[in-house]
Amino acid sequence: MTLPAPASLSETPLATGTRPLGDRQRPLRPRITELVLSAFGRHRRAVLEFGACTLLAGGSGSGKSSALRAFEALARLGGGAELGEVFPEPAVWVPEGARGDAQGRRGFRIGCVADGPEGPVRLEVAVxxxxxxxxVGERLTARGLVLLETALRDPRRRVVQAAWHTAGTAAVTRGRLPDDRLGTALLPLRVAGTTPGQRTVLAAAEQMVVALRSVFACDPRPDRMGAPVPTGTGRLLGGCDNLAAVLWRTRAECGRRHALLVDALRTGCAGPVADLLAEPCGDGRVRALLDRGDGTRTDLGRLGDGELRHLALALVLLTGPGVLEVDAPGEVPDALRTLTVLADNLDRGLDPRQRTALLRLAARMCDRGHIRLVGAVSDASWAAGADGVTVVHLDRD
Incomplete structure (x- = not known):
């Protein structure tokens, strides 16, 4: 399990006086623009390029869900999670037919590209x-320069040998890192930032980590969304179970976005919709209701699954890192982050009118630069030609 070998760290020192990687033309908010699946599940040598609003399309078995799984896994590793937490059954993702080496070792390789102020930064991980x-291997590169490289040297020890760019009195600094954590996420703890080369490493690593930690995997569960819930933190969970508690918070915090959400519900819900309310139950819990405008209030538990999924996804698109349950790098304000929403089976349970309205809302919000969407659908013919939407056909591309 080794990564392809470009020029080694010692062969690519940063020239004295070289500018930082960033320039004024680069986008300010880090975001993932490519997912690299060198060998993962059904994918081999696959590079998926993402626009602001992207649909992964393909039939059953084309690899849509596994691509999103790899994306979410990288996000969790970028947040500091241990490998065993992220991949409790890692052998599932080894490509079928992959042969082990003399010691019976098999694995997979994934990676991504994060664009931002430092230019495109590429991460490759061998598991x-x-x-x-x-x-067993990790590489962080930018503009052809290897900034971090790790390799397993002694299988008997639970560490990897690491080398990161220094460009000081020594071209690189060497050390050991644990073999169950992403080294890129650990660099701020190991790199002093005293040389231009070290500062370049830290800037690139921060860009990658911020982009990964701004990923929100969302799969609304209608069967859990109608019941009253504790007020809690007011941050939306991936299954949208606590939707009522989030509405309790957001309705008071941002009237304009709440009005946009109500407007979206007029398309997504049957019957008239005058408002979306959250009211206390008197026992520390809150429940969500539709105000029909004629004195009737409909409990969310009475809505159909498609209506609830449309509501939940619209709420996700109209909020941001401060409302959704995403990993928060404390040193980066939410205003400087772009939230990437991962939605498997995006159109599940939605009728044609609901899915079209939801995609239109997604394209509009993504165009503003605060939100990106990667959704998986079996058939994207209904989205063909939609403004601001990129469709990646996994059966063909």
Missing amino acids: QAEPEARI
Whole structure:
């Protein structure tokens, strides 16, 4: 399980006086623009390019869900999660037919590209799945320069040998990192930032980590959305179980966005919609209701699954990192982050009118630069030609 070998760290020192990677023309908010699936599940040598609003399209078995799974896994690793938490059954993702080496070791390789102020930064990760899970190789590169490289040297020890760019009195600094964590996420703890080369490493690593930690995997669960819930933190969970608690918060915080949400519900829900309310139950819980405008209030539990999924996804698109349950890098204000929403089976349970309205809302919000969407659908013919929407056909591309 080794990564392809470009020029080694010692062969690519940063020239004295070289400018930082960033320039004024680069986008300010880090975001993932490519997912690289070198060997993962059904994918081999696949590079998926993302626009602001992207649909992954393909039939059953084309690899839509596994692509989103890899994306979410990288996001969790970028947030500091241990490999075993992210991949409890790593052997599932080893490509079928992959042969082990003389020691019976097999694994998979994934990666991504994060664009932002530092230019495109590329991350590649090699994971050994058998006989035991460990990260056996990692590489962080930008503009052809290798900033971090790790490799497993001694299988008996639970560490990898790492080298990161320094460009000081020594071209690189060497050390050991744990084999169950993403080294890129650990660099701020290991790199002093005293040389231009070290500052370049830190800036690139921060861009990658911020982009990964701004990922929100969303799969609304209608069967759990209608019941009253504790007020809690007011941050929306991935299954949208606590939707009522979030409405309790957001309705008071931002009247304009709440009005946009109500307007979206007029398309997504049957019957008249005058408002969307959250009211206390008197026991520390709140429940959500539709105000029909004629004195009738409809409990969300009475809505259809398609109506509830449309509501939940519209709420996600109209909020941001401060409302959704995403990993928050404390040093980066929410205003400087672009939230990437991952939605498997995006159109599940939606009728043609609902899915078209939802895609129109997604394209509009993504165009503003605060939100990006990667959704998976089996058939994207209904989205063909939609403004601001990129369709990636996994059966063909």
